[in-house]
Amino acid sequence: MSLIVRDYDEAIDFFVRAVGFELVEDSPATTNDGRPKRWVVVRPPNAESGILLARADGAEQRAAVGEQFAGRVGLFLDVDDADTFDATYARMRAAGVEFVSPPRAEPYGRVAVWWDVAGNRWDLRGPS
Incomplete structure (x- = not known):
């Protein structure tokens, strides 16, 4: 699953340092239209699945940060x-x-x- 975040490094720091997840991958990538982005995956230690940390791109995605589950x-x-x-x-x-x-x-x-x-x-x- 993806989690929309404001900033890659802030999210990596939070999930790795504060929550205790491990950083599985942090690789350069590009958007569909060729702009740079990163492929960042974190997960609990020894877990098989992880979370893709996706930096918000554009106003609609920035509005979704923190609201992906409608407050639930x-x-x-x-x-x-x-x-x-x-x-x-x-x-x-x-x-x-x-x-x-x-x-x-x-x-x-x-x-x-x-x-x-x-x-x-x-x-x-x-x-x-």
Whole structure:
């Protein structure tokens, strides 16, 4: 999937430093009309799929930054156990990730909602 961002380097820094993802690829590329862009992919460590960080190109795309999910949670970062949830939550907070509220219990497990660098909402999710 693609995530529209304002700036490649700002998004890479956020996802790698603050969230703990790994930078999989950062290669030069060109748009369909020949302008320079970058192919930037990040993903959680050991994950098989990643997120393409796509810099907004034009007014319509800039307006979509942070609004890709119409203000709803649209992305999920799942962890395997309660200890990992607590450690991930603490590390992300210490790195400056802004959480909507403290973790809470839901029927499906623990959850804490956070904003990414573009203003999209994510769930950090783990088991009860």
